[in-house]
Amino acid sequence: MPKLPMDRSTAVRQGEELEVDRLERYLRGHLPGPLSELPGRLSVRQFPSGFSNLTYLIESAGSESGNERLQWVLRRPPFGSKVASAHDMGREYRILSGLAGSFGKAPKPVLFCDDSSVLGAPFYLMERVTGTILRGRMRQEERPDAEQMGQIAGDFVSTLAELHAVDYRACGLGDLGRPEGYARRQVEGWVRRYAAARTGDLPAMERAAVWLVEQLPEASSNGSGAAGAALIHNDFKYDNLVLSNGPVPTVRAVLDWEMATLGDPLMDLGTALGYWAQEDDPPEILAAALSPTTLPGNPGRAELAERYAAASGRDLGDILFYYVFGLFKIAVIVQQIYFRFSRGHTQDPRFAGLGEVVQACGRMAAQAIDRGRIDRLFD
Numbered sequence: 001m002p003k004l005p006m007d008r009s010t011a012v013r014q015g016e017e018l019e020v021d022r023l024e025r026y027l028r029g030h031l032p033g034p035l036s037e038l039p040g041r042l043s044v045r046q047f048p049s050g051f052s053n054l055t056y057l058i059e060s061a062g063s064e065s066g067n068e069r070l071q072w073v074l075r076r077p078p079f080g081s082k083v084a085s086a087h088d089m090g091r092e093y094r095i096l097s098g099l100a101g102s103f104g105k106a107p108k109p110v111l112f113c114d115d116s117s118v119l120g121a122p123f124y125l126m127e128r129v130t131g132t133i134l135r136g137r138m139r140q141e142e143r144p145d146a147e148q149m150g151q152i153a154g155d156f157v158s159t160l161a162e163l164h165a166v167d168y169r170a171c172g173l174g175d176l177g178r179p180e181g182y183a184r185r186q187v188e189g190w191v192r193r194y195a196a197a198r199t200g201d202l203p204a205m206e207r208a209a210v211w212l213v214e215q216l217p218e219a220s221s222n223g224s225g226a227a228g229a230a231l232i233h234n235d236f237k238y239d240n241l242v243l244s245n246g247p248v249p250t251v252r253a254v255l256d257w258e259m260a261t262l263g264d265p266l267m268d269l270g271t272a273l274g275y276w277a278q279e280d281d282p283p284e285i286l287a288a289a290l291s292p293t294t295l296p297g298n299p300g301r302a303e304l305a306e307r308y309a310a311a312s313g314r315d316l317g318d319i320l321f322y323y324v325f326g327l328f329k330i331a332v333i334v335q336q337i338y339f340r341f342s343r344g345h346t347q348d349p350r351f352a353g354l355g356e357v358v359q360a361c362g363r364m365a366a367q368a369i370d371r372g373r374i375d376r377l378f379d
Contacts, residue, residue, distance in 0.1 A: 004132040004245055005142045009045035009057040013348070016054055016079060018044050018119055023058075023074075026118045027125075031111060038070065047073075049135060049239060052337075053087055053258055054078055057128065072110055076123035087258065089122040090114060095173065095257045096126060102171040105159060105254050129253040131242040136289030144249065149297025152249050156241065157304065159251045160272065161311035164230040164265040177262035179229030186267060187212045187325065194332045197339040199355065204362030208328045211369055217318040228314075232268035234259035237275040238291045266322045269308055273319075273374060274326025274361070276301050282378055284360035290330070301375040323374040324365045331361035 012018070024042045031038075040061025047055040053075050060070040077087030090112060099106035110125040134144070134152070144152060168174060178185075191209045233240075235256055242253040275291045278300045286294065299307065301323070309316045316322075335358045341351035367377040 007133040012046040071128040072125040073128045077121045093124040098171040098173040129242045131252045134238040146297035155251045157307045168231040179262045182263035197336045204366040208365040230265040236272045270322030270326035273323045274330045288357045327361045327365040331358045
């Protein structure tokens with residue numbers, strides 16, 4: 001079996017640099033206990049993937065007395081963003097704090113700073129969990145083999161079911177969201193966001209928006225009603241998971257909690273299915289490489305949903321609705337980023353082709369509606 005590569009940081013992208021001197025002064029005065037005695041100067045590198053909040057590796061230098069290097073991960077909002085509620089660092093830090101003793105796959109939080117004079121925006125530090133992160137595009141030698149991929153996919157499903165079983169009240173997150181009416185609010189909210197970020201006419205997206213409003217499932221004890229609510233991640237996909245680096249990879253940590261809330265766990269599953277491309281999907285979807293779900297060893301979308309049903313005990317009778325919702329939500333998230341790029345608010349060249357991803361998601365949603373299923377949409 002191949003040994004999977006460790007996730008790597010790179011040099012900070014131009015325009016996303018941090019004020020290292022200010023950061024170092026702040027950390028020396030605020031890190032708890034002996035961590036405030038940082039050995040040597042700080043170095044800052046960036047984790048280059050992801051399209052929303054920015055993620056950096058903060059590392060102290062070693063010292064002549066043998067101090068080990070200390071490492072943290074820093075998260076801050078993207079530069080140029082004006083939507084504070086979409087990048088609430090304090091909320092994300094609070095979620096990690098609540099999960100610290102309840103869900104062992106959440107990174108431990110270290111420090112939160114709401115003083116924007118330090119880095120220009122609130123930020124927080126958390127522990128660095130080392131391991132492998134699967135990306136949509138990987139070199140051949142970096143890819144898991146079919147046996148490893150099957151193990152990872154199984155742990156993917158069990159981790160999602162494990163998260164949905166967390167007692168969110170017991171970990172102090174009972175007021176994180178409003179579960180009652182969650183599905184309706186989500187559909188209506190994402191439809192509004194799409195309208196606000198449109199850069200052209202996309203009939204398939206307009207059709208999906210109308211269909212979702214018309215097909216809202218009734219509140220039930222295992223779905224959108226408060227009685228069946230769960231803590232949901234809302235962006236659960238391979239590249240938000242840190243895997244162990246041994247021959248049998250398992251999930252070590254779940255990253256990127258910025259959209260987590262209380263709500264219908266099947267909407268979390270729907271988003272995961274929206275990212276889950278399979279080999280018989282159209283070339284536009286495969287080219288987008290949203291997640292490496294087409295590698296040998298991965299189940300198809302229908303099998304993935306069946307595995308989740310077995311692990312969670314939840315009824316998936318409305319799975320088509322949740323899948324179409326997942327596609328629509330992903331398309332809107334991408335459209336919002338593309339809107340910022342088209343208006344010149346970010347110069348990241350990765351964003352230039354995101355309009356095609358939105359179109360592809362819309363076509364997939366239309367096919368799912370027409371076929372009445374979540375896989376084999378173009379056979």
